[in-house]
Amino acid sequence: xxxxxxxxxxxxxxxxxxxxxxxxxxxxxxxxxxxxxxxxxxxxxxxxxxxxxxxxxxxxxxxxxxxxxxxxxxxxxxxxxxxxxxxxxxxxxxxxxxxxxxxxxxxxxxxxxxxx
Amino acid sequence: xxxxxxxxxxxxxxxxxxxxxxxxxxxxxxxxxxxxxxxxxxxxxxxxxxxxxxxxxxxxxxxxxxxxxxxxxxxxxxxxxxxxxxxxxxxxxxxxxxxxxxxxxxxxxxxxxxxxxxx
Numbered sequence: 001x002x003x004x005x006x007x008x009x010x011x012x013x014x015x016x017x018x019x020x021x022x023x024x025x026x027x028x029x030x031x032x033x034x035x036x037x038x039x040x041x042x043x044x045x046x047x048x049x050x051x052x053x054x055x056x057x058x059x060x061x062x063x064x065x066x067x068x069x070x071x072x073x074x075x076x077x078x079x080x081x082x083x084x085x086x087x088x089x090x091x092x093x094x095x096x097x098x099x100x101x102x103x104x105x106x107x108x109x110x111x112x113x114x115x116x
Numbered sequence: 117x118x119x120x121x122x123x124x125x126x127x128x129x130x131x132x133x134x135x136x137x138x139x140x141x142x143x144x145x146x147x148x149x150x151x152x153x154x155x156x157x158x159x160x161x162x163x164x165x166x167x168x169x170x171x172x173x174x175x176x177x178x179x180x181x182x183x184x185x186x187x188x189x190x191x192x193x194x195x196x197x198x199x200x201x202x203x204x205x206x207x208x209x210x211x212x213x214x215x216x217x218x219x220x221x222x223x224x225x226x227x228x229x230x231x232x233x234x235x
Binding site: 003033040041042043044045048056089091093104105107108109110112 | 120160162207222223227
């Protein structure tokens with residue numbers, strides 16, 4: 001079974017530029033998460049999708065971050081414009097279905113973003 | 117809001133020895149879930165073990181076991197017969213179950229413990 005795929009693996013941009021990350025969850029997984037992991041910290045949830053609907057985006061900086069999951073499968077996370085403090089690893093995770101924590105969240109390898 | 121605290125930023129242990137990683141959390145919830153995740157240098161986060169708060173029995177998975185003390189809000193991970201492949205960042209995480217109509221609740225992570233197994 002293929003895992004969660006993410007691209008690119010690494011990205012270096014200058015501040016005020018735009019960047020987009022892509023995530024392909026495990027086939028059949030209805031729930032998709034984007035986490036931000038700043039160096040030295042644990043991952044922090046940015047947004048959670050259930051199929052193509054947003055369940056939780058309370059910690060997403062909506063003035064610069066946006067995310068979509070149009071067909072309930074792949075998802076993109078965009079930052080525009082980027083700030084220095086956005087340097088982090090962006091992790092995508094997916095789980096099978098809603099309804100409880102008995103379902104494991106499977107994580108992708110992450111995209112490491114460096115903003116100069 | 118829930119918080120998760122891992123007070124050991126780094127630990128090291130000789131191969132084949134036993135090591136215990138500490139985790140404490142703060143919540144007003146009575147029903148919740150706790151997890152230990154492993155993040156090797158390749159950065160793919162992997163679930164190690166999970167514990168449901170309503171279960172008194174401590175969870176075990178092969179060489180990995182937990183000591184869950186609900187009253188003390190403590191959730192430590194014990195790795196027995198440690199192996200070189202256990203070298204990784206270990207994150208303790210908390211999840212509060214949400215309504216079934218909203219899917220899985222988010223994971224709240226601690227800051228992690230970097231574990232190094234010495235040959």
